[in-house]
Amino acid sequence: MDHEYDLLVIGAGMAGISAATKCASQGWRVGIVDDLPYGGTCALRGCDPKKILRRGAEVVEAARLMAGKGVLDPGLAMDWAALNQHKHTFTDPLPQQMEQNLRTHGVDALHGPAQFTGPRSVLVAQAEHTAAKVLIATGAVPRPLDFPGSEHLIDSTEFLNLTDLPGRIVFLGGGFISFEFAHIAARAGSTTVIVDRGVRPLKEFDADLVELLVARGAEAGVEVRRRTSIASIEKTGTGYTVSLETPRGTTTVETDLVVHGAGRQADLARLNLEAAGVRYGDAGVEVEAHLQSTTNPRVYAAGDAAATPGRPLTPVAVAEAKVAASNMLKSATAVPDYSATPTTVFSIPELVRIGMLEEEARASGVDVEVRYTDTSGWYSQHRIGEHAGAVKILVDRSDDRIVGAHLFGADYAELGNTISLAMKHGLTASQLRSANATYPSVGSDLGSLL
Incomplete structure (x- = not known):
C-alpha cells in the first residue's frame, strides 16, 4: 500500500527513532523503515550487548585483582554461552518494544530494504512511498577489505x-x-x-x-x-x-x-541515492551544517550516515537526529553542538577523551597548561587492587577553562561525564575544583586532578 508522508525515516536505530517520534508528536504523518530488526547497531549489535559481555570480563578481572587481598578464591571463569544468553535477554525483546513505542506515537513501522526512486519517493517491499521530507539514518557497516582470504x-x-x-x-x-x-x-x-x-x-x-x-x-x-x-x-x-x-x-x-x-563506512550503497540526486561518499551523505543534503533539499541525514564533524557515537547520532527533526519542523537551520562530547574505549580499565588532544590545543594557539597525574597508586585504584591509571587535563591559562581531558582508569568514564558537563557549560577549573563530592568515590578524585 502506497503512502504519502510528511517524513519518512530510513533506518530504525536510535537516531531514526528519535527523529520519527519527535516529528510525529508534532502532528506529522511519519513512517520509518528498516530491513533489520528495529533498534539499530548500538542497542542490538554494538554498544549495549558489548557492555553486557564486558561485565563478565569485569567480574573475572576484579576477582583476579583482589587475589591475596581478601578474596580467597579468585579463580573465576566466564561461561561465554551463558553470558551471551544473558545478553539476549536484553536485546531480543527490544525490536518489538521499539516498534510498539513507535506505533503508540502514531508512526508507521515499515520493513524491508529501501531504495529511492526519485527526489521524494522511496520503494519499500514493492510499495512506493512519497514524503515531503526524508531522513537518512542508516548508520555504518564494516569497511570492505580486499586481500586473499x-x-x-x-x-x-x-x-x-x-x-x-x-x-x-x-x-x-x-x-x-x-x-x-x-x-x-x-x-x-x-x-x-x-x-x-x-x-x-x-x-x-x-x-x-x-x-x-x-x-x-x-x-x-x-x-x-x-x-x-x-x-x-x-x-x-x-x-x-x-x-x-x-x-x-x-x-x-x-x-x-x-x-x-x-573501520566502518556509511551504510548507503543500497539506497540508490543517485535517483534522489543526493551526493554522498564513504563518510556519508554530504550535508550542510544544519544536516540538509547539499543537493536535495527534501533530504536530511544524521549519525554515521551523514558526513558531519560529529564523532561516530550514538549520543551524537541522536543529537543530530533531533536537530534535523527540529529543523524540518520549523524550516530552521540550527546546527548541532558537538562541543565537549566524551568518547570512551571500554577496555579494562577504560580510556576516555573529551575535547582537544595536547597537540591540537597547542596548534590552535591555546596557552595550554598540561596537568598530568599518575593515579596508579591513588586510593580509588588501590581499593580494587588495580595498579594502572593516569589523567591528563588541559587548561587554558588565559581563562582557566578546560579544553581537553584524557583519562585512563577504572570507572573513569563516569568521571569524564562530569568533566564534559563542566566544559560544555564553561565552568572554570577552579569552579569545578571547588565542588564537594561524595567521599570516597571516583568522582571525589576530580578536585585533586585539577
Missing part, C-alpha cells in the same frame, strides 16, 4: 553472537572494536592479538595514555602488533593461518578466528 573475516555483529569463544583470536585494526573485544576475550581465556598497521593504535586518543593501556592490556594477555598488516588468511584443518607483513618481513600466526575491526 578476507572472506574468512567475521564482523563485530558475528563476534557478539558467538555461542562459544575460541581459544585463539586475531583482531584486525587498532581501533575501538579490536581493543574492546580483545580485552573481553582475554579475560575469558582466549589468546588475543591485535594487528595494527600504524605506529600506534587508537590514534584519536592521548598518546601517553594509549601506551599505558597497551601495557596494561599486555598484562592481561592482549598482544598488540604495530606496523603490521594482514597479507592473507588461509583456512586450515584446525583454524586459520594468517600471513602478516611486518617491518622485519612476513610472518604467520595460527588462530581460530579473525575479527574485522579495521
Whole structure:
C-alpha cells in the first residue's frame, strides 16, 4: 500500500527513532523503515550487548585483582554461552518494544530494504512511498577489505553472537572494536592479538595514555602488533593461518578466528541515492551544517550516515537526529553542538577523551597548561587492587577553562561525564575544583586532578 508522508525515516536505530517520534508528536504523518530488526547497531549489535559481555570480563578481572587481598578464591571463569544468553535477554525483546513505542506515537513501522526512486519517493517491499521530507539514518557497516582470504573475516555483529569463544583470536585494526573485544576475550581465556598497521593504535586518543593501556592490556594477555598488516588468511584443518607483513618481513600466526575491526563506512550503497540526486561518499551523505543534503533539499541525514564533524557515537547520532527533526519542523537551520562530547574505549580499565588532544590545543594557539597525574597508586585504584591509571587535563591559562581531558582508569568514564558537563557549560577549573563530592568515590578524585 502506497503512502504519502510528511517524513519518512530510513533506518530504525536510535537516531531514526528519535527523529520519527519527535516529528510525529508534532502532528506529522511519519513512517520509518528498516530491513533489520528495529533498534539499530548500538542497542542490538554494538554498544549495549558489548557492555553486557564486558561485565563478565569485569567480574573475572576484579576477582583476579583482589587475589591475596581478601578474596580467597579468585579463580573465576566466564561461561561465554551463558553470558551471551544473558545478553539476549536484553536485546531480543527490544525490536518489538521499539516498534510498539513507535506505533503508540502514531508512526508507521515499515520493513524491508529501501531504495529511492526519485527526489521524494522511496520503494519499500514493492510499495512506493512519497514524503515531503526524508531522513537518512542508516548508520555504518564494516569497511570492505580486499586481500586473499578476507572472506574468512567475521564482523563485530558475528563476534557478539558467538555461542562459544575460541581459544585463539586475531583482531584486525587498532581501533575501538579490536581493543574492546580483545580485552573481553582475554579475560575469558582466549589468546588475543591485535594487528595494527600504524605506529600506534587508537590514534584519536592521548598518546601517553594509549601506551599505558597497551601495557596494561599486555598484562592481561592482549598482544598488540604495530606496523603490521594482514597479507592473507588461509583456512586450515584446525583454524586459520594468517600471513602478516611486518617491518622485519612476513610472518604467520595460527588462530581460530579473525575479527574485522579495521573501520566502518556509511551504510548507503543500497539506497540508490543517485535517483534522489543526493551526493554522498564513504563518510556519508554530504550535508550542510544544519544536516540538509547539499543537493536535495527534501533530504536530511544524521549519525554515521551523514558526513558531519560529529564523532561516530550514538549520543551524537541522536543529537543530530533531533536537530534535523527540529529543523524540518520549523524550516530552521540550527546546527548541532558537538562541543565537549566524551568518547570512551571500554577496555579494562577504560580510556576516555573529551575535547582537544595536547597537540591540537597547542596548534590552535591555546596557552595550554598540561596537568598530568599518575593515579596508579591513588586510593580509588588501590581499593580494587588495580595498579594502572593516569589523567591528563588541559587548561587554558588565559581563562582557566578546560579544553581537553584524557583519562585512563577504572570507572573513569563516569568521571569524564562530569568533566564534559563542566566544559560544555564553561565552568572554570577552579569552579569545578571547588565542588564537594561524595567521599570516597571516583568522582571525589576530580578536585585533586585539577
